[in-house]
Amino acid sequence: MTPSILIFFVLAALAVIGAVSLILQRHPIHSALSLIVVMVALAGLYLLLGAEFVAAVQIIVYGGAIMVLFIFVIMLLNDGEEERTNFSKLATFGGIPLAVAIAGLIAAAIAHSTGDLPAATANGSLTSSKTLSMLIFTDFVYPFELTSFLILIAILGAIVLAQREN
């Protein structure tokens, strides 16, 4: 077993455990902490694939900025533990069969896949921050600017909602 496969399994296990714990935890802060573990483990997986820039940005944006805001709001509201309720009928009769079906589908897909999976393209074409930014600001400049407009509109919406009514 090569070291990189070992690291992959550790990080993948961390991500899965974090994701499961995110749903099972009863306290919102513990759920948020589990989500941070997932984010950091994902960043580690990106690093393993050779996408250093994406890994660093994953931690800075998702692990840092967004999750800090989550934690900040939960702390500010000082929300207590949530109460366990019985599952709704829809969840019991619709959700469980659906989950089993999806799990079966994935298992079938893995079982039918022949030979080795194609390796991730870590050939340096998308990994360097220079080539990445060249692509963003030349070929994909309109989608990129449109996305930033979308975020701007969201910020404006938040300001309008937060404004006190006169």
Added chain:
Amino acid sequence: MNEFLSQYAYLIVPIIKIAILVLVVLTVDAYLTWLERKVIAHIQARWGPHRVGPHGLLQPLADGLKFIFKEDPMPANVDKVAYVLAPFITFLLAFTSLAVIPFGPQTFTIWGYQTTVGIADVNISLLVLFAITALGVYGIALAGWGSNSKYSLLGGLRSSAQMISYELSLTLSVVGVLLIASDFSLRKIVEQQGTSGNGLLSWNIFPQIIGFTCFFISAIAETNRVPFDLPEAESELVAGFHTEYASMKFAMFFIAEYTSMIAVSCLATILFFGGWLSPFPASWTFTFYLPSVILIPFGLWVIFDGIRYENIFGRILLPGIGTILTLLGAALLLFPQVNGIVQGPFWFFAKVFIFLFVYIWMRGTLPRFRYDQLMSFGWKFLLPVSIANVILTSAVILWRTRQ
């Protein structure tokens, strides 16, 4: 044995380097507290620590022992996971941030494994540092929330708000340096500042004076030091987020604070003050002997001052330290090769020391911000200025390349 070493050198060499760095940084942290207490005491016309050892030199040791042997009670109704995890997160992240900092220019080979001065030479080291800083908020936020005390909670909330606000201007203020160096690697950024051979004149501080001002102010806010230490404002919040902590858990917050001070000083040195480069032009060869010229007179002064110390222990210890310093300086004169290796780290640590001194100096001089002043200063002044600096720098670079 040798075969084993060369086969696993990629594991063994970094572990040895990490162990050395952690030991050195812990010692420096301890003596930084001594220096801080001494300097502030003299600013306020007091003596500072002077009971434990000559000039209080053994005070950090006494403090450390006291921290270890103190009882570590856990308050009732705390959130156990967050309460225990918080000091570890803070401590771990503070030390992790030192891992990507290059301390010198050399690369050397041990057991067939090529390595550098510094733990890891990553090509996105600046981004890694910012990623670690971004995670640093959690330790303080969790400590504040997990302690289940209103002072801690208020301290934690203040601190998270402050760190979110100043992280933006911290990141934006270095964009100017990135544009000049056009690389994320701290090593490349330093090397780029030394290409012209003019010494001090080619450092980033001159084209990026606005960027440096924004960087330094936001860095002080990120490390929660005076005048931005509102999270632990003792007159309002007892001790802020670490009110409920005692013993080693408290010490871990304390060590983490000093370690992040060191990390930020290293970063300022690398980005704006040429890292390990000498401030003198490359043609001035006599500056090669500067480490000895500083060490020998300082060592002699310690010897002659120590002989007259009031008790016998000091009369032995101080001249001993002085003799070691003088011999070190003499050894550097005798072995020019060793002196050549020492040059880079000498300048690096000299610059870092100046920044650490400025940190302490400010603590003895400046009053604390009011909370609303802190927020409006960060958002309404620092952030626009650092964005303006980015636009200005890129405009100048564009204008120069078009010519």
